Amino acid sequence: MLRSVRAEMGAYIERVGELQSGILLSVMYLVVVAPVWLALRLMGRRLLEQQSGWRRPRDGRPTLDTLREPY
Amino acid sequence: MAATARRSADPRHVARAVLRATVRILGISCFYHDAAACLYGDEGPVAAAEEERFTRKKHDSSFPARSIDWVLQHAGITAHDLDHVVFYEKPVLKFGRILEMTVDAYPEGVGHFTPAMQSWLREKLWIADRIRKIGWAGEVLYGQHHLSHAASAYYPSSFDEAAVVTLDGVGERATSTIGRGNGLELELLEEIDFPHSLGLLYSVFTAFLGFEVNEGEYKLMGLAAYGRPRYADQVRRLVLVADDRSYRLDLRYFAFSRRPAAWSALFEDAFGRPFPPGSLEGEIDQRAADIAASIQEVTEEAILAVATRARDLTGSRRLCFGGGVAQNVLANGRILRERLFDQMYVPSAPGDSGGALGAAAYVTHAVLRLPRSRAPHAYLGPAYTSDDVRRAVAESGLPSREVDRPQLVREAARMIAGGRIVGWFQGRMEFGPRALGARSILADARDPAMKEKVNARIKYRERFRPFAPSVVRDDVDRYFEDLPMSPFMSFAARARPEVRDVIPAVIHADGTSRIQTVGPDDQPVYYELLQELGRLTGHRVVLNTSFNLRGEPIVATPADALECFVRTSLDALFLENLIVEPRPMEVAERKGERATTVRTIAVS
Numbered sequence: 001m002l003r004s005v006r007a008e009m010g011a012y013i014e015r016v017g018e019l020q021s022g023i024l025l026s027v028m029y030l031v032v033v034a035p036v037w038l039a040l041r042l043m044g045r046r047l048l049e050q051q052s053g054w055r056r057p058r059d060g061r062p063t064l065d066t067l068r069e070p071y
Numbered sequence: 072m073a074a075t076a077r078r079s080a081d082p083r084h085v086a087r088a089v090l091r092a093t094v095r096i097l098g099i100s101c102f103y104h105d106a107a108a109c110l111y112g113d114e115g116p117v118a119a120a121e122e123e124r125f126t127r128k129k130h131d132s133s134f135p136a137r138s139i140d141w142v143l144q145h146a147g148i149t150a151h152d153l154d155h156v157v158f159y160e161k162p163v164l165k166f167g168r169i170l171e172m173t174v175d176a177y178p179e180g181v182g183h184f185t186p187a188m189q190s191w192l193r194e195k196l197w198i199a200d201r202i203r204k205i206g207w208a209g210e211v212l213y214g215q216h217h218l219s220h221a222a223s224a225y226y227p228s229s230f231d232e233a234a235v236v237t238l239d240g241v242g243e244r245a246t247s248t249i250g251r252g253n254g255l256e257l258e259l260l261e262e263i264d265f266p267h268s269l270g271l272l273y274s275v276f277t278a279f280l281g282f283e284v285n286e287g288e289y290k291l292m293g294l295a296a297y298g299r300p301r302y303a304d305q306v307r308r309l310v311l312v313a314d315d316r317s318y319r320l321d322l323r324y325f326a327f328s329r330r331p332a333a334w335s336a337l338f339e340d341a342f343g344r345p346f347p348p349g350s351l352e353g354e355i356d357q358r359a360a361d362i363a364a365s366i367q368e369v370t371e372e373a374i375l376a377v378a379t380r381a382r383d384l385t386g387s388r389r390l391c392f393g394g395g396v397a398q399n400v401l402a403n404g405r406i407l408r409e410r411l412f413d414q415m416y417v418p419s420a421p422g423d424s425g426g427a428l429g430a431a432a433y434v435t436h437a438v439l440r441l442p443r444s445r446a447p448h449a450y451l452g453p454a455y456t457s458d459d460v461r462r463a464v465a466e467s468g469l470p471s472r473e474v475d476r477p478q479l480v481r482e483a484a485r486m487i488a489g490g491r492i493v494g495w496f497q498g499r500m501e502f503g504p505r506a507l508g509a510r511s512i513l514a515d516a517r518d519p520a521m522k523e524k525v526n527a528r529i530k531y532r533e534r535f536r537p538f539a540p541s542v543v544r545d546d547v548d549r550y551f552e553d554l555p556m557s558p559f560m561s562f563a564a565r566a567r568p569e570v571r572d573v574i575p576a577v578i579h580a581d582g583t584s585r586i587q588t589v590g591p592d593d594q595p596v597y598y599e600l601l602q603e604l605g606r607l608t609g610h611r612v613v614l615n616t617s618f619n620l621r622g623e624p625i626v627a628t629p630a631d632a633l634e635c636f637v638r639t640s641l642d643a644l645f646l647e648n649l650i651v652e653p654r655p656m657e658v659a660e661r662k663g664e665r666a667t668t669v670r671t672i673a674v675s
């Protein structure tokens with residue numbers, strides 16, 4: 001009897017543990033992963049979307065000094 | 072094959088001369104497609120070649136070690152004798168743009184990110200270290216991708232001042248630029264940045280039609296002649312031209328770096344199912360032809376808008392046009408026809424290989440203030456001596472006869488006029504994608520069946536692709552409308568109605584031709600051949616197609632030419648001063664495998 005109660009309790013605790021892990025993972029996803037993902041998407045999209053139309057080149061007539069730079 | 076490829080790549084097989092210039096600048100382009108090296112001296116470009124010609128890998132993008140070896144050996148110098156070495160773009164800026172693209176596409180682009188990063192971190196970011204391995208101990212200079220294109224278009228031109236337009240897939244960030252050239256000065260005034268790119272737009276459609284990107288754009292252009300632009304309005308929704316004559320892509324239709332295919336589901340809603348790779352090699356598919364005609368039409372409109380902006384911004388009546396999109400000969404012809412400019416120049420290598428020349432030209436003229444040479448020609452590659460040629464023919468075991476130049480020209484003209492198809496290998500190899508009478512296959516332009524004959528026996532190309540003519544410069548008005556000069560096959564022009572039945576083999580379905588004009592100073596022996604053809608046939612015109620097999624680079628060495636000769640059904644090979652003929656009873660080995668189609672638009 002005691003053994004069966006223990007087994008049932010154990011299974012219950014395991015289920016709760018799984019549930020808690022699941023909840024923890026979901027919370028982690030919502031709090032950490034999703035915002036980072038969204039921020040990256042928005043930032044990237046903003047960077048790309050902003051780049052339409054004519055704009056002045058950052059260095060339209062390079063000199064020997066600026067040609068030395070790989071960036 | 073492998074042995075021949077190794078032999079042909081041997082840089083000892085070159086004509087040598089000692090470069091007596093006071094300045095020696097090496098330009099290098101690589102790591103995207105069509106890697107190349109160019110040695111530039113006081114008198115302009117001394118030597119230039121694409122790496123693919125030595126490695127025999129078409130569009131080889133790897134570091135151009137063999138091209139560098141060759142250009143230095145051609146000049147009789149080593150890397151220690153150079154004054155500057157300049158790479159054609161800024162790698163760190165480009166790397167930054169690729170990181171931004173990855174962020175934008177996250178998490179979809181992760182699959183592309185890992186291999187791209189491996190290549191960048193292993194090789195591309197450390198280009199200076201790789202360059203030092205050639206023996207160069209000095210500093211490495213870095214041009215800008217579009218400035219290199221602009222310089223390759225402006226400095227070799229004969230113009231004192233000009234508007235300069237470059238349109239390409241993407242460089243560091245810019246995809247399109249407008250600049251102004253004035254004397255030794257060259258300045259970029261405006262640019263449009265990634266992802267808004269006419270080059271990438273055209274490549275997306277190239278891949279959508281099942282053609283290989285960076286190779287199949289010509290096929291799309293050829294196919295356009297068979298279609299009606301009934302999808303033009305749909306394409307105009309993808310690329311929007313603004314009042315200031317800039318353009319932008321509607322990004323909802325594209326998936327650059329996100330999916331293996333660069334178009335989105337919305338794109339497929341507009342144009343239907345994509346065409347499987349290689350599916351358009353047989354009969355002409357009308358939907359594909361109509362899509363091709365539509366993207367060509369809208370691309371031309373956008374190019375005209377940019378060209379108009381360039382004219383208004385600079386006030387110039389001359390245009391220099393560079394970048395990969397400048398290989399769109401139909402658009403170039405339209406700029407001429409619309410009379411936006413009085414004169415226009417497109418270099419022999421407007422794409423990335425020409426960036427090597429442009430980067431070196433910019434340092435020479437804009438930075439070091441050395442005068443421009445202004446004698447543009449495309450014959451900057453290797454040439455071979457009579458001894459080289461005799462040795463190669465002896466190794467091949469093929470029968471040959473040595474003749475003097477007048478006889479060589481007479482026999483070639485007689486064979487061509489008699490309906491034969493010949494290989495023509497004379498002088499220095501061309502720099503750029505077109506065969507211009509140095510490494511060409513030639514045939515009679517008057518024979519209506521010649522296109523099919525050349526295709527069936529040698530080139531095995533899709534039947535919708537046209538063949539081009541070479542025409543003596545003074546005769547061009549007799550055959551074509553609105554074409555002043557086109558020494559590098561840079562322009563398509565309409566054939567006059569009265570000659571369409573006279574030279575049918577070189578006139579496309581839409582009545583246009585991609586023309587090379589030949590003057591006596593361009594490639595003298597080629598000019599003499601056209602003269603002789605004129606005496607025999609009354610027409611100084613010849614069908615000129617590149618001397619290569621399908622899927623292979625244009626031949627570079629006598630050994631390459633002989634190998635191509637034995638693997639095809641060419642009737643004769645005019646190899647410098649030797650006439651090589653097939654062995655009796657020789658059965659040509661046909662090569663019929665289909666090229667692998669790449670459907671991903673590489674933007675890294």
